[in-house]
Amino acid sequence: MYNFSINPAYDYEQGTYANGSVNERMELYRRCEAEGVGISVMKAFSSGQLLDERTSPFGKALTKIQCIQYALDKPGVLTVLPGIRGKKDLEEILKFNKATEEEKDYSIISEFTPPEATGKCVYCNHCEPCPMGLDIGLINKYYDLSKAGDILAKDHYKNLEKTAKDCIQCGHCNTRCPFKVDQMNRMQEIANYFENI
Numbered sequence: 535m536y537n538f539s540i541n542p543a544y545d546y547e548q549g550t551y552a553n554g555s556v557n558e559r560m561e562l563y564r565r566c567e568a569e570g571v572g573i574s575v576m577k578a579f580s581s582g583q584l585l586d587e588r589t590s591p592f593g594k595a596l597t598k599i600q601c602i603q604y605a606l607d608k609p610g611v612l613t614v615l616p617g618i619r620g621k622k623d624l625e626e627i628l629k630f631n632k633a634t635e636e637e638k639d640y641s642i643i644s645e646f647t648p649p650e651a652t653g654k655c656v657y658c659n660h661c662e663p664c665p666m667g668l669d670i671g672l673i674n675k676y677y678d679l680s681k682a683g684d685i686l687a688k689d690h691y692k693n694l695e696k697t698a699k700d701c702i703q704c705g706h707c708n709t710r711c712p713f714k715v716d717q718m719n720r721m722q723e724i725a726n727y728f729e730n731i
């Protein structure tokens with residue numbers, strides 16, 4: 535297990551501990567999963583800065599629930615460990631367990647996405663529902679992990695009930711993705727890739 539600070543600010547190169555570029559950080563998360571190293575997330579709220587629009591580097595506040603979901607969607611992440619100052623903090627964090635999909639939706643960060651991250655899938659599933667029942671985020675995650683050398687990703691992909699081959703190119707995900715991913719194209723690319731490895 536490896537402790538690492540993950541939040542949208544650090545991933546988008548904002549703040550003192552924002553080490554590495556967007557791509558380098560995503561590669562690190564994939565490498566951890568590929569090599570069987572679990573990540574325990576610290577500073578999910580960027581020391582609270584992201585929770586207040588006056589201190590958020592984006593000028594907009596995120597909720598704790600959005601920040602936790604953001605971190606959990608990253609490859610390799612097993613757990614998020616927010617700082618707890620008392621019972622009130624703990625009760626707030628535990629609300630995550632009962633949060634709705636709308637409360638977990640962090641697509642607002644697409645407004646701050648730097649050019650190098652635009653068009654890249656972050657596995658958030660904000661483009662769901664897919665009419666064919668594909669788990670779009672998971673399919674993309676296994677694809678990226680397999681390309682990063684994760685030998686288990688191929689089997690995980692092949693064990694999915696629906697894979698990229700089942701995509702009917704309806705375009706619903708393309709119109710819904712806040713991160714401007716051309717998912718229709720990517721599904722064809724993913725289907726080809728897994729057919730040929």
Ligand code: SF4
Binds near residue numbers: 655660
């Ligand atoms: S295509 Fe877009 S909305 Fe769908 S999982 Fe990827 S980043 Fe999220």
Ligand code: SF4
Binds near residue numbers: 707718
């Ligand atoms: S284009 Fe494919 S993956 Fe996207 S919503 Fe339609 S069927 Fe699902």
